[in-house]
Each structure stands twice: as structure tokens, then as C-alpha cells.
Amino acid sequence: MWFSISIFVFIWLRLTVAYAAIARRADLKALLTSTRWSAKTIISFPGSESFTNATERWTVFDPPTYSAAISPSTEADLVKAVQLATSNGIPFLATGGRHGYTTTLGDLNExxxxxxxxxxxxxxxxxxxxxxxxxxxxxxxxxxxxYTAGFEIQLGTASCPGMVGVTLGAGVGPWGGVHGLLIDALLSLRVVTAGGRVINVSKKSYPDLFWAFRGAGANFGIVVSATYKLQEQVNEGESLVADVIIPAEKNASYFELLQSYDGSLPENLSISSFITYNWTIDAPQITASWAYIGPEADGRIEFAPLLALEPIIGAIAVYPWNKVITSVAGGADAGLCLDGGTHNIYTLNARNLSAPTYEATFEKYSLFYKEYPEARGSSLQIAIFPNQAALSVPDSETAYAWRDTLAHVDIVFSWGSAERDLTEVTDVLGRELRGDFAATAGYPDLAVYVNSAHGDETLEQIYGARKLPRLAALKKAWDPENVFGFNNALPTRYP
Known part of the structure; x- marks a missing residue:
């Protein structure tokens, strides 16, 4: 009897949730279509091309779901959309490039x-x-x-993400040694708050909120626009890049070379190394892109230890600042930016480099490729970025907690949507590998860049315990109802 009642209650709850979602969808459609919007603002619903354009994501792994979309064309319409949603209890998410992949986004339904x-x-x-x-x-x-205006600015390593979205997490990349983080170039923001106000945020206007936006910004508002300080071009904007494949017998030597840069990476040199599967030779491999921001002659000197390993050279070339991201690795950026893939991602920050960890990881990835051939599009990246300029900014200046990070590790499992679901197996291996890296990363606990968080980490692992009391107080002041709560949400009280 108890079993029958339990089944009945379970079915009743599921039906209640389903009917509530349908009702909310109907209510939202009525609300949107009965509201007056500017002529160029687009209202769309599932099944339409406009809706797809407004919601398509880089990864469809554990995505948010929507009953409707609005593409506001004016600031007033953006404010109106926020007020309409908050006053009617409708969850919402504002997006620019839709490149975020934390699984907490999947908590937004309909x-x-x-x-x-x-x-x-x-x-x-x-x-x-x-x-x-x-x-x-x-x-x-x-x-x-x-570039045409004679400037440059610190960038990430892909062309497709939204610039503002990347900034709100910190904005890490190869220019961290010479220019710092992207938040270090940020001068001001124009923001729509949870209460539907439009405010200008900077060091002089709402300075506490400006502090929070630089490292935890997704929790505090929608950025209408952002203003940055541009940088003078280093070496007239030219960088030397070497794209190589490491011969299998040199893997251990290459990892030892990476470890040798622990604490001694030049401010102009960044090293991105990848474990990938080579379909031509039917085997896993290590590829790498070494970039030197400065004169070619100096860069070739810095590349000498790499070239001494006699790697297979794809290209060694000089690229201007405006072409380097889209040109390196044979133009891999175009493929990496394709929307609609299934990517289950685990990441971490490291301030130490460890050859034994890298070797063990390569072996585990090789076994994974062998057992799950449909997932041979998976990869692992160890991005070693210089941090001299980032460290020159006091830790107290921004909410970002990990300025001393030297390497960002991205464990990216990818498979086709028509294949068997590999969520469980990749979750197990992802957490295992993340734990292996964390054990030698040099932090007391797992440390994760908020823009790359999987979504299962603790608040301390994402935001840093020392930052959380102030962040929680600001969350309580600016978003007590947690309407901006789907991207690794902060609490309103800590501890």
C-alpha cells in the first residue's frame, strides 16, 4: 500500500511540475506579446529561426531551457524585460556569446x-x-x-566568446604577463540591476559593486556596455608562434620541459599544450602552440628548448595581434567555435607545474580514447600563461581570487549527440583527473576559474574563501532574491 501511494505522489508531483511549466510558458507568451516593444526588438518562441538564433549555445551539455526569448534593441526594452520577468516570477538568463558551460545553467527551466x-x-x-x-x-x-587604431588589449584564446562575459570572470590569457587580466583594463560598466535600475559602475561610482563585477560579475546584473583602457602595441602588435606535434617518444621530455618553467616563465611567453587524438596515425598525441609576444629573434631564442626536442613543426610564423587567435594551429579557432556540440568539461587552476601528473594523465586519456572511440574528439589543454602583470595588481583590487595561477587545465570530453550517452563515464574520469591535477597544483584545495567551473565545486573553490564575505554582503544588497542566480550563484550570507 505504501509503495502504491508513493508512486501516486511521485506521478502527481511530476505532472504538477509539467503543468506549471506549460502554464508559465503560456503566461510568458501572453506577457511578451501584450507588451509594447521598440520596432527592432525581437520576440521569439521555440520552433522559430529567431528563437534558435537567440538561444543556440556552444555546448548543449546540461543547457538552460526557455519558453521564450527576447532580443532587445534598446536599453529601455532590456530594462522592461527584466522588470516583466522579476515582477512575474519568471526565471531568466541574459547572454552575449552563449559560450558559458557551467552545469548550473541547466537549473534554469522554461x-x-x-x-x-x-x-x-x-x-x-x-x-x-x-x-x-x-x-x-x-x-x-x-x-x-x-589593431587598425594602433592598439591592442589582453585577449582570451578564442574569437567566439562574448567579450563582456569573459571579462566578468577575470579574462585570462597569453597577455597576462605584459598587460594583466582583462578586468585590469576595465574602466566602467553600464548595468541593469535586479531592481531594473540602470547605473554606471566604476571605481568612482558604486566602487564596491565595481569590485564585485571584476571576478564575480554574473551575479550582480546585466551589462549593457563596458569601457576598457586599450594597451600600446607590444612589438608593433606582432607575435611569434610555433605550432608543433611532439613525437610520442619525446612525451616525457616535453612534460619535463614544461615543468622547468615552474616559477620562471618569461612575461612574453605562453605555452598551450593539448592531448588530442590523431585520426591519421590512429593514436593519441601531444600538440602545442608556443607564443612569444615580442621580436621574432627573441622568440626564437625562447623556443630553442622546444625545438631541441625535434618536434614535428606545423608552422613557425609571425602574426599580427588581430590575426593571431584565428590563425594559430592551422586556424583551429574556426572549428573550436562551432555551436551545438556536446562538451562535458572539468577544469582547474594550478600555480605549480608537474611532469609526473602530465605523464599519468596522458596514459589515462589514451585508455579513454581506446575504450570510447566515439569520444576521440575529446581533448585536454594545459594553458600556461605568464602572470607578472596580473600579479602587479593588488589582490584586494578585485573580486578575482587566483592572480597567482600559472596554468589553466581544461579537461574537455566531447561526443556526438547520436552516440551513446557518456555523461556518467566522463563525470567519473573528469573528477578523477581534476583531483590528480589538484594534488600537485600548489593550492591548499581545488581552485577553479569561475568562467570554466563545472558547477559541482564549492563556493570557496570558485571564488576563494577570503573574497566570499564581501561578495555575499554585496549579493544581499544588490540581488537579495537571486534573480541572477544561474551562473555559479553566490549566497547572500557567508559563512
Missing amino acids: GLAIDLSLFNRLEIDKSAGTIKVGGGVRFRDIYDPV
Whole structure:
């Protein structure tokens, strides 16, 4: 009898949730279609091309789901959308590039997608040396205008993510040694708050909130636009890049070479190494891109230890700042930026480099490729970025907790949607590998860059325990109802 009642209650609860979702979808459609919007604002619903354009993501692994989408064309319409959602208890998520992949995004069900793609303007003030970008601008949009104006700015390693979204987490990348983090170039933000107010945030205007936006910004508002300080070009904007494949018999020597840079990486040198599967030779391999921001002659000196291993050279070439991200590794950026893939991702930060850990990881990845051939599109990246300029900024300046990070490890499991579901097996291996790396990473506990968090980490592992009391107090002040709560949400009280 108890079993029968339990089954009845379970079915009743499931039906209640389903009917509630259907009702909310109907209510949301009525709310949106009965509201007056600007002529260029787009309202869309599932099944339409406009809806796909407003919601398509880089990864479809554990994604948010939506009943409707709005692509506001004006700041007033963006405010109206936020007020409509909050006053009616409708969950929402505002996105620029939709490149985020934390699984906490999947907690949003049948909500409202706020697509910022129409906020795509950028303005460069050459005399002030600044750039202002809308919330929908992607990195690829700024390359040519910034370079042509005679400047550069610190970048990530892909062209497709939204510039503002990357900034809010910190903005790490190869330029960390010479220019610092992207948040270090940030001058001000124009923000729509949880209460539907529009405010300008900077060191002089709401300085506490500006502190929080630089490292935990997804928790505090929707950025309409952001203004950055541009940088003078290093070496007239030219970098030397070597793309290589490491012969299998040299794997151990290569990992030892990486470890030799522990504590001694030059500020101009970044090293990105990948474990991938080579379909031509039917075996796993290590590929690498070494980049030197500076004169070619100096770069070749820095590349000498790499070249002494006699790797297979894909290219050694000089690239201008506006072309380097899209050109290296044979233009791999174009493929890596394709939307709609299934990617289950685990990551961590390291301030130590460990050859034994890398060797053991290569062996485990090799076994994974052998057992799950449908997942041979998976990869593992060890991105070693210099941090001299990032460390020159006091830790107290921003909410970001991991300025001393030297390497970012991305464990990326990918498989086709038509294949068997590998979620369980990749979760097990992902956590195992993340734990292996964390054991030698040099932090007391797992440390994770918020933009790359899987979603199962603790608050301390993402934001740093020393930052959380102030962040929680600001969350309580600015978003007590947690409407911005789907991207590794902060609490309103800590501890």
C-alpha cells in the first residue's frame, strides 16, 4: 500500500511540475506579446529561426531551457524585460556569446532568454585610448578595429566568446604577463540591476559593486556596455608562434620541459599544450602552440628548448595581434567555435607545474580514447600563461581570487549527440583527473576559474574563501532574491 501511494505522489508531483511549466510558458507568451516593444526588438518562441538564433549555445551539455526569448534593441526594452520577468516570477538568463558551460545553467527551466546580440556596437576613442563595447560584442568583433587604431588589449584564446562575459570572470590569457587580466583594463560598466535600475559602475561610482563585477560579475546584473583602457602595441602588435606535434617518444621530455618553467616563465611567453587524438596515425598525441609576444629573434631564442626536442613543426610564423587567435594551429579557432556540440568539461587552476601528473594523465586519456572511440574528439589543454602583470595588481583590487595561477587545465570530453550517452563515464574520469591535477597544483584545495567551473565545486573553490564575505554582503544588497542566480550563484550570507 505504501509503495502504491508513493508512486501516486511521485506521478502527481511530476505532472504538477509539467503543468506549471506549460502554464508559465503560456503566461510568458501572453506577457511578451501584450507588451509594447521598440520596432527592432525581437520576440521569439521555440520552433522559430529567431528563437534558435537567440538561444543556440556552444555546448548543449546540461543547457538552460526557455519558453521564450527576447532580443532587445534598446536599453529601455532590456530594462522592461527584466522588470516583466522579476515582477512575474519568471526565471531568466541574459547572454552575449552563449559560450558559458557551467552545469548550473541547466537549473534554469522554461525561462526567458534575454539575448544581447543587438547590443553589438563598439566605439574607439583614439585620443583617450579606450574602447566601449556593447554586451553582445564578441572578441572577433574588436580585432580589426583595435589593431587598425594602433592598439591592442589582453585577449582570451578564442574569437567566439562574448567579450563582456569573459571579462566578468577575470579574462585570462597569453597577455597576462605584459598587460594583466582583462578586468585590469576595465574602466566602467553600464548595468541593469535586479531592481531594473540602470547605473554606471566604476571605481568612482558604486566602487564596491565595481569590485564585485571584476571576478564575480554574473551575479550582480546585466551589462549593457563596458569601457576598457586599450594597451600600446607590444612589438608593433606582432607575435611569434610555433605550432608543433611532439613525437610520442619525446612525451616525457616535453612534460619535463614544461615543468622547468615552474616559477620562471618569461612575461612574453605562453605555452598551450593539448592531448588530442590523431585520426591519421590512429593514436593519441601531444600538440602545442608556443607564443612569444615580442621580436621574432627573441622568440626564437625562447623556443630553442622546444625545438631541441625535434618536434614535428606545423608552422613557425609571425602574426599580427588581430590575426593571431584565428590563425594559430592551422586556424583551429574556426572549428573550436562551432555551436551545438556536446562538451562535458572539468577544469582547474594550478600555480605549480608537474611532469609526473602530465605523464599519468596522458596514459589515462589514451585508455579513454581506446575504450570510447566515439569520444576521440575529446581533448585536454594545459594553458600556461605568464602572470607578472596580473600579479602587479593588488589582490584586494578585485573580486578575482587566483592572480597567482600559472596554468589553466581544461579537461574537455566531447561526443556526438547520436552516440551513446557518456555523461556518467566522463563525470567519473573528469573528477578523477581534476583531483590528480589538484594534488600537485600548489593550492591548499581545488581552485577553479569561475568562467570554466563545472558547477559541482564549492563556493570557496570558485571564488576563494577570503573574497566570499564581501561578495555575499554585496549579493544581499544588490540581488537579495537571486534573480541572477544561474551562473555559479553566490549566497547572500557567508559563512
